[in-house]
Amino acid sequence: MEKSHYELVILGGGPAGLTAGLYASRARIDHVLIEKGAPGGQVLTTDWVDNYPGFPEGLSGFDLMEKMTDHAKRFDVNILTKEVASVDCSPPGTNTLRFSDGSSITCSSLIICCGASPNKLRIPGELELSGKGVSYCGTCDAPFYRNMNVAVIGGGDTAVEEAEYLTRFARKVTIIHRRDELRATKILQEIAFANDKIDFIWNTRVTSIEGTKEVERLQLLNNDGTTSSLEVQGVFILIGITPNNQVLPLDQLDHDNWGFLKTDAETATNIPGVFAAGDIRSKLMRQVVNACGEGANAVIAAEHYLMQKT
Amino acid sequence: MASDKVMQLNDADFDATIAGDQPTLVDFWAPWCGPCKAIGPVVEELAGEYEGKIQIAKMNVDDNPVTPGKFGIRAIPTLIVFKAGEVVDQITGAVGKSQLVDLINKAL
Numbered sequence: 104m105e106k107s108h109y110e111l112v113i114l115g116g117g118p119a120g121l122t123a124g125l126y127a128s129r130a131r132i133d134h135v136l137i138e139k140g141a142p143g144g145q146v147l148t149t150d151w152v153d154n155y156p157g158f159p160e161g162l163s164g165f166d167l168m169e170k171m172t173d174h175a176k177r178f179d180v181n182i183l184t185k186e187v188a189s190v191d192c193s194p195p196g197t198n199t200l201r202f203s204d205g206s207s208i209t210c211s212s213l214i215i216c217c218g219a220s221p222n223k224l225r226i227p228g229e230l231e232l233s234g235k236g237v238s239y240c241g242t243c244d245a246p247f248y249r250n251m252n253v254a255v256i257g258g259g260d261t262a263v264e265e266a267e268y269l270t271r272f273a274r275k276v277t278i279i280h281r282r283d284e285l286r287a288t289k290i291l292q293e294i295a296f297a298n299d300k301i302d303f304i305w306n307t308r309v310t311s312i313e314g315t316k317e318v319e320r321l322q323l324l325n326n327d328g329t330t331s332s333l334e335v336q337g338v339f340i341l342i343g344i345t346p347n348n349q350v351l352p353l354d355q356l357d358h359d360n361w362g363f364l365k366t367d368a369e370t371a372t373n374i375p376g377v378f379a380a381g382d383i384r385s386k387l388m389r390q391v392v393n394a395c396g397e398g399a400n401a402v403i404a405a406e407h408y409l410m411q412k413t
Numbered sequence: 414m415a416s417d418k419v420m421q422l423n424d425a426d427f428d429a430t431i432a433g434d435q436p437t438l439v440d441f442w443a444p445w446c447g448p449c450k451a452i453g454p455v456v457e458e459l460a461g462e463y464e465g466k467i468q469i470a471k472m473n474v475d476d477n478p479v480t481p482g483k484f485g486i487r488a489i490p491t492l493i494v495f496k497a498g499e500v501v502d503q504i505t506g507a508v509g510k511s512q513l514v515d516l517i518n519k520a521l
Contacts, residue, residue, distance in 0.1 A: 139509050140451035147447025165447050184454050186509045203511040234488040234505030243446045244488045246475075317485060337487065 105183070108209045109135050111405055112200060114187065115216035115347075117144020118391045119381025121171045122398035123214050124180035130406055135208075137200070139186040142175070143168035144218050145344075145382070146391055150242040150268045155391050164242075167391070190215075192355045192374045196412065211412065212376045212405040215351065215364060216398060219344035219382040219389070224256065228312030229340070236318025236337045241265030244337070245272045253337035254279055254321060256309055262341035263287035263295045269339065270300040277302045277333065279309060279323065304333070312338060346383050359385040370401040376408050418460035420470040424479040430470065431495040436520035437468040438513075441484075441491045443475045448507035449490040455510045456492075459517065467494075467517055494520045 113123045116138030127134040136142075146152070149164030158167070175182070186203040192213065201207040221239040223229060229237055238244040241255070245268055253273045255266040258280035264287075269276045278295070283305045285292050295301050306326040313320050313332075321333045346362045357365040357373040363385035370378045380397035382389045422430055422439065431437045440456050442449035460469035474481045474489060484493060484500070493503040494516050501520045504512060 139455070140507060141454050143447060143451055147451060149447075165445065165450070168447075184458070186511060188511075203509070234491055234503075235485055236487055238488045239506075240446075240448065240488070243443075243448060246443075247487045317487065 105206075106135075106208070108211075109133055110210065110409055111135075111212045111214065111402075112137060112198070112208070112210035113214045113216060114190070114200070115144070115218055115381070115383075116142030116172075116182065117216060117218045117381055117394065118146060118168070118171060119216035119218075119394040119398035119401075120144070120214075121168075121175045121180070122395040123216060123380060123402050124175045124182070125178055126399045126402040127405075128175070128178045128180045130402065132402070132406060132409070135181045135183050136175075137183050137185055137187060139184070141184075142172045142182065145220075148240045148242055150264065152391065187350050189350050190352055192352055192377050195375045198377065212409055213378070214370075214398070214401045214405060215372075215377065215379045215383055216381045216394075216401075217347040217351070217383045219346050221341065222343045222345050224309065224340050224342065226309060226311050228314070228318075232312055232314055232318050235316065236314060236335075237312060238337060238339050239341070241268050241339050241341070244339075245269050248273045248337045250274045251336040252277070252334065253339065254309075254333060254335045255339045255341060256280075257341040257343070258282060258285040258287060259341070259343060260287045260291055262339075263291045265339055265341055266301055267291075267294055267298060270298055273300070273337075275302060276300055277304055277335070279304045279307055279321075279333075281308050281326070282306065309338075344382065344389070348383065361385075369404045370397050371404055376405070376412075378404055418464055418469065419457055420468060422470045422472045422477075422480075424477045427472070427477075427480045428498070430468065432498040433468065435466070435468050436494060436496040436501070436517075437470055438492060438494045438517055438520075440469075440471045441474050441481055441486050441489055441493070442471055443473060443489055445475075446489050451507045452490050452492075455513060458510070459513060463517060466521060492516060496520045 110133040113136040124136040146164040153161040364379040378401040381394035
């Protein structure tokens with residue numbers, strides 16, 4: 104039997120949400136964590152995590168999130184698998200979550216950890232050839248590109264890491280970046296520059312993805328105005344993330360120009376009792392390590408809010 | 414969870430299964446794929462809810478290279494809904510339940 108009201112709802116089951124669940128359950132707060140699929144979040148698609156303290160050998164994103172999920176379950180975090188259709192944070196103190204099946208629940212306090220998703224390039228051919236050579240997840244789809252030529256678009260950590268991973272399968276990986284230098288962490292750059300299978304095309308944008316049934320080539324535009332094309336069988340678009348805020352009341356919640364939620368140092372949003380943790384927050388750095396910290400912090404802040412209210 | 418209601422397909426029995434009277438939703442997945450894992454519980458839930466209306470099946474693309482190649486699958490999870498052996502529609506990525514329900518409804 105599902106309850107209709109909780110003291111605390113945690114929306115999202117990535118690192119921030121699972122940590123929030125762990126802390127809420129140990130604090131004996133009446134809670135539920137809502138996740139549309141299996142918990143894990145974006146980290147599930149990360150090939151290898153080498154910067155999460157406590158794991159000196161590193162581990163796969165998949166394994167890390169399995170451990171975090173197991174950890175949450177050990178303390179009986181209440182996880183509900185349901186898809187949220189909309190959230191209403193008014194009046195303050197009562198938040199209503201409506202589900203895609205028409206049912207709804209309310210809560211006194213809400214921690215939003217909806218995370219983020221890969222950005223799209225929004226160029227011709229991208230949507231049409233999605234899943235047919237256009238991919239947003241190297242670790243998922245790399246094995247389909249054995250001995251093929253592929254391109255990676257982007258210059259951040261994810262792009263460079265995924266390019267390196269792709270070289271284990273592909274014949275050649277070309278990183279196409281709109282600037283003349285990478286933004287990725289230096290150690291990742293060093294690994295990429297030392298890899299013979301990775302080529303770079305600098306100062307260049309992709310203007311369209313072409314192919315009849317599958318990806319065949321990319322049309323490129325250099326910043327100096329010259330155009331060219333590149334024959335590839337796959338293209339991995341790794342150009343940053345966009346917040347998963349589609350179900351959130353953005354007319355009520357303060358957010359930045361990109362739609363990430365604005366919070367104070369204690370993760371509180373502008374609405375009393377509503378907090379945000381993890382990638383959905385407007386902030387400088389988005390990593391597992393700070394997502395977890397924010398999730399824990401948000402629970403304590405929510406607990407304070409709940410105590411003051413009664 | 415209704416995992417016993419999800420059929421496990423392989424290259425050998427695939428054609429016969431999708432040719433049946435009932436439409437079939439096939440989830441092409443692999444054990445190393447994070448989004449495939451994320452969508453797993455939703456597929457199992459649908460198998461319970463749509464029992465008797467549509468067959469819900471999974472195919473491990475690691476163990477079965479032939480069928481994914483035939484349908485040009487280059488990304489997972491890819492979910493394809495078949496009716497009388499023909500592709501009705503497909504979707505790629507860890508989409509939400511409502512999108513999968515929409516996909517199923519196209520074959521019902």
